[in-house]
Amino acid sequence: MTWFRALKETSRSGLAVERKRLEPLIALRAAAGLGITIGLCLWTLGPEAAASSAFGAFQAAIATFQRSWRPRPQLALVSGASLAVSTFLGYLTIPYLPLFLLLLAAWAFMAGLSWAAGPTTGLIASSNVAMMLVTVTLPTSVADAALHASTMVVGGLIQAALILLIPVRPWGRQRDALADALAAEADYARRLRHNPVAPFDPLPLMEARAAATITSRQARNRPAELHGARGLAERIRPVLASLADPAVGVPAEGPQRDRARELLGAAADTLDAAARAIRRGRAVRVPPAADAAFRTPDTGSILHGAPYRAATRLGRLLREVVETAGGEAKAKGDGRPAVHLRRPSLLSLAPLVLATMRDELRHRSSPITRHAIRATVVACLGYLLGSALPLGHGYWAPLAAVMVMRPDFSQTYSRAVARFAGTLVGVTAATGVLQLTGPDPGVSGALAVLSAALMYLLMRTGQFVTQACTSAYVVFLLGMGGEQWTQTVPERVLLTLLGGVLAMVAYAVYPAWETPRLRSYLADWLLAQGRYAAAVVRHYAEPDGRRAPDVREAVLLSRAARAAWHTAVAQAAGEPVRHRGLSLIAADDAEDALTQLGRVAMLMEAHLPERDAAAVPPAARLADALRKATQAGARAVRERRAPDWAPVREALDAPDWADAEDTVVHRSGRLLLRHLTELSEALDPDPSPLLFNGPTNLGGPGNPAPR
Structure with a gap:
């Protein structure tokens, strides 16, 4: 792929707006936590402290929207506390440029390495670096900085408290993951009816396993229908394949094949019914025809040997799936009580994360290590360039660069394009609204909450929409602190462009190609x-x-x-x-x-x-x-x-x-x-000039490439 084509594809990806299932209640709860935080601090401490607390509550809510199986309150607390520490240390060092650059470099490098622990940790760490660049400019004294840091912790606490007090679809992500796994098995069974060697993408099973890995405290509260169905789905998959495959199952044609197709169709209907029940938390309603297909005694007279054993075992496993999906917890087959997959606590996870980061550092060619080095250089260089330019608010350039940088090429470039376009739209729209409404702190705070609510609601639809809402949120928030609109549009657009260009050039100069x-x-x-x-x-x-x-x-x-x-x-x-x-x-x-x-x-x-x-x-x-x-x-x-x-x-x-x-x-x-x-x-040497420069057929028909 040429550079021109790569830039074209990444730009199109960054500007794309997708149709996704929205979560309005969760977005409303997050916006309510942000509004409560801003209102309390605005009433008791003033606009500047309210702006700091809003950054903490805003970031804490974003952390809970990430793809993580951790309890959401924990993510909110960790996000708010880490931002508070970053802000306080940043304020102490910002009067001394070399010392602040040293802190910024250390924070950016650790944020880059934190991607080794997963995208959720990496995003929280990168956001802390970016928001620290803004929040360190708000306090006016050490005591004031400590107060602002405390309000950020309060913002995280309020978001965590709302998650506990107003649960919205508890265990919803785990339900969806398990239901997706069963639905994937159902789709596999249907495809086996027409293609006995059809491929199967195990990604839904991997997601279900990750969702089922919980702490001991979670295990005490987990619904019964989420306990055991994943293991049954794992055991069903090879049985489905063995029943359909001509090598070890029924012949390619004839009465046995017809009977196998009927059983596979019934299995698909049963698995779909179990998936719907688990997703919605309702009783299982198996279609009568599917239930009858496994109860008829004709199977024994048609199938023999290994196919008959596979059909019998499949029927038994499906009955267990239906019982489990209906909320009847099953013991393991050997009579012992079933145990859950254990997830380490956050404290016990810290040494593992540090060990993973240390392993990445040992490999200089590692994409994570290269990303950490790029983030460090770009953050420091962006801050120096932004401060040297006569635009004011030079932090906007390193902020934009840190937020768009990712360990891989496509995400970095697509996010850079989305960041610039979204900033242009969001800043322009927010500035126009501020001109109409005036500099009233209460109105600006309400508009900031509204922008954040839109961002929470539309977060899954694409980077362009997310960046537009986020930029408007920051403009309203800083407007609440007393900034004029003339300090907003030109400098932020130009500095965002500078930050995006720095991130893109850094990847081109020091890449980590796959x-x-x-x-x-x-x-x-x-x-x-x-x-x-x-x-x-x-x-x-x-x-x-x-x-x-x-x-x-x-x-x-x-x-x-x-x-x-x-x-x-x-x-x-x-x-x-x-x-x-x-x-x-x-x-x-x-x-x-x-x-x-x-x-x-x-x-x-x-x-x-x-x-x-x-x-x-x-x-x-x-x-x-x-x-x-x-x-x-x-x-x-x-x-x-x-x-x-x-x-x-x-x-x-x-x-x-x-x-x-x-x-x-x-x-x-x-x-x-x-x-x-x-x-x-x-893998023999191929004289063809067509080299790898595009997607492959990942898994064959019916198994599209993962995005």
Whole structure:
């Protein structure tokens, strides 16, 4: 992709306005918290203190809108307290330019590194740096600065208190995540009716797992219908695939296939009914036809062997899903009480975050480390340039730069365009309103709350709308503090443009491209898929029942590697850089081969032998060959060589398979070898001049690329 095209695409993305589901009650609650904070401080402490408190309440509310499974009150408190500390330290050092620049550099660098802990932490930290640049100009003494910092904490406390006192759809995000996972399973079942080897995107299951990871305190209050359904959805997926796949399930045509299609359709209807019930917190209403499909005794006369066992197990799992979605908490299959996935508390999470940031620092080429360095340089340079220009309020340039900078190219450039356009619209509109209404602090405060309410409501619709509302909010807020409109329009527009240009130039000069790293992500995915397949195969040599923690761990690692590959491909698609290590065709074919490799391993997992089943001794050698060959294959992928799968072929051709050639593990092993060979063929040197410069088909038909 050329630079011109990349700029065009990122500009279009930044200015886009999308239709999203709005949350008016949550936006109203956040705006109410902001209004209460401004009103109390305006009444008791004056306009300047009210402006400081408003920044704290505003930022605390924004933090609660982020994609996080943490309790929202905690996010509000952390945001308000961290902004208070930043403001107080900033005021103490701002009279001494070298000392303030040192503090700004340290804060910007830590904010950049904090993206390693996730986007929510990164956004809160970056916002603290940006808002500190504004709030340090409001106090007039050390005592005044301490008072302003206290009001920011109060703003966070008020937002947290409102969340506790006025809960809006409690556990709503967790309900949506679990319902989305069940709905994805339903869609998968429908697609299997027409395409027995249809792909499945595990992202909804990953989201549901993240939502189900809770603290002990949350576990005591979690609704019963959110307890256990995710685990059932995980177990249903391989059963659906094994019932539909011709290799281990029913034949491609005939009465058995027709019966399988009927059961898959009934499973889809049942899963959809459970998803609707969980999302809305209502009783499950399974369609009578879907319920009857699994109760009829005709299934036993049509299906035999493995397909019949899959159909029976599918019906049992669906009944458990319906019972769980109806609020009946189930115990685990071995009779023990079910336990929840434990999420560490914020205090215990701090050492883990610091360790992650330290690991990023050790890799100078890490996108997070490069982002931290860019943010530090741009923040300090922007402050110096803004202060040197005869415009006043030079903090606006570094503020804009810090707020638009992200670890990847596309988001940085799209947000820079959206920031400038939104600032132009928001500042102009707010200034016009101030001219009409006059400088009354109460009116300006009310207009600031209204602008914030619009921002909270429309936050999901796009960066342009968000920036326009935010810019209007800041203009009204500073107008409440006594600034004239003539100090608003020209300087803020020009300084915002300067900050955006600095951020864009910084990424161009010191980039962190994902395109050259695609082979590394592909190698990681191959390694994870090989570990998954090897873990499943070994259980055929050492039957241990269906409780296989090593297989479960391998599945999670495989999903994480797949998600990292897809994210890298999506980011690389918008980068203005070419890389001769991976062509577009090779990326498509390699992804398809690894997807099919994981599908075969999943089918084998669905038929794991029971503890008393006969062992297949040659499977142990095959498992070792898979593990070692994929490790060597991952190294070959990184070194731009085609992997060699001779050890796997030799393990499958060994003479001790004579009595086990017709087993599931041997037939599946042949399929694994075929897909590994397809991967090698895809990665052979490709003379085609078409290089990777666009999106790949992420997962095949029915599985669009994640955005």
